[in-house]
Amino acid sequence: MRILHLSDTHVERTDAPNRNGVNATDSLRLMLAELRHLRDVDAVVVTGDIANEGDVEAYAAVRELVGEFARPLDAPVFYTTGNHDEREAFGKVLGSGHPDPERLLETGASERAAVSTVGGYRFVTLDSLVPGEVYGRISAAQLDWLREVLSTPAEHGTVLAFHHPPLALGLSVTQPVFGLLNPGELASAIRGSDVRVLLTGHFHLQLFGMLEAVPVWVTPGVVNRIDLTTPYGTERAVRGASASLVELGGPASPMFHTFHARDPRAHETVYQLDEERTRAVLEKYGPTALG
Numbered sequence: 001m002r003i004l005h006l007s008d009t010h011v012e013r014t015d016a017p018n019r020n021g022v023n024a025t026d027s028l029r030l031m032l033a034e035l036r037h038l039r040d041v042d043a044v045v046v047t048g049d050i051a052n053e054g055d056v057e058a059y060a061a062v063r064e065l066v067g068e069f070a071r072p073l074d075a076p077v078f079y080t081t082g083n084h085d086e087r088e089a090f091g092k093v094l095g096s097g098h099p100d101p102e103r104l105l106e107t108g109a110s111e112r113a114a115v116s117t118v119g120g121y122r123f124v125t126l127d128s129l130v131p132g133e134v135y136g137r138i139s140a141a142q143l144d145w146l147r148e149v150l151s152t153p154a155e156h157g158t159v160l161a162f163h164h165p166p167l168a169l170g171l172s173v174t175q176p177v178f179g180l181l182n183p184g185e186l187a188s189a190i191r192g193s194d195v196r197v198l199l200t201g202h203f204h205l206q207l208f209g210m211l212e213a214v215p216v217w218v219t220p221g222v223v224n225r226i227d228l229t230t231p232y233g234t235e236r237a238v239r240g241a242s243a244s245l246v247e248l249g250g251p252a253s254p255m256f257h258t259f260h261a262r263d264p265r266a267h268e269t270v271y272q273l274d275e276e277r278t279r280a281v282l283e284k285y286g287p288t289a290l291g
């Protein structure tokens with residue numbers, strides 16, 4: 001099983017530069033053009049922050065670009081929501097996020113979670129979006145549903161995809177207050193199940209860790225990259241689109257590798273927050289929001 005894992009396209013309503021001077025649609029176009037030689041991709045997973053401000057036009061643009069890429073590969077594309085997404089607009093264009101879901105979450109809420117099977121692997125997407133917040137949470141209703149889904153093992157196991165990593169580095173945007181707030185509840189829902197890997201995004205950098213016995217991959221962003229070489233307490237984003245390939249089923253499974261688009265302006269600073277501004281962001285979206 002070879003999965004192309006994209007995340008954080010942050011596409012705007014119009015095909016134009018964003019407030020940081022980056023054209024997010026161009027970043028996605030460039031990344032996909034760079035991946036044109038990729039073969040034997042069984043599925044494409046896009047783990048949220050698809051639209052920067054939740055515009056229908058942005059979802060349509062991503063669906064068209066990624067769909068065009070995936071069509072000759074005959075690979076289904078699965079989408080999840082992220083903190084920048086808007087569930088209603090997402091649903092209008094991408095539905096459940098699966099082209100032909102075999103099972104959907106039905107909670108009465110608008111959360112988007114679904115199941116599809118590809119080559120004996122079960123793909124489950126969850127919705128960690130908490131409207132208005134940067135951090136994420138997987139609701140009790142989704143966790144109950146997930147337990148039920150996982151109670152029957154799939155032929156080759158399950159791939160679980162959602163936006164907010166259940167991991168934290170304790171630096172800048174990768175602090176626990178910006179990731180998934182209930183990793184323990186997720187861990188208990190998947191303990192002893194056939195989940196082989198968790199695919200996430202949100203941090204805009206590549207990161208690997210474990211949630212108990214399950215490998216967690218954070219794919220870098222398409223729109224930009226967060227550069228952790230900045231001084232402690234500050235934050236820097238640089239140009240450069242990236243993507244990952246996840247290989248499952250071989251003797252070294254899971255394996256992850258990343259692709260970096262050859263952007264002539266790669267590594268140029270997109271924005272830099274000094275200590276004061278970083279602290280202000282943390283205060284606005286971090287601990288006080290948890291109270």
Ligand SMILES: [Fe+2]
Pocket residue numbers: 008010049082202203204221
């Ligand atoms: Fe993002």
Ligand SMILES: [Fe+2]
Pocket residue numbers: 049082083084163201202203
């Ligand atoms: Fe995000």
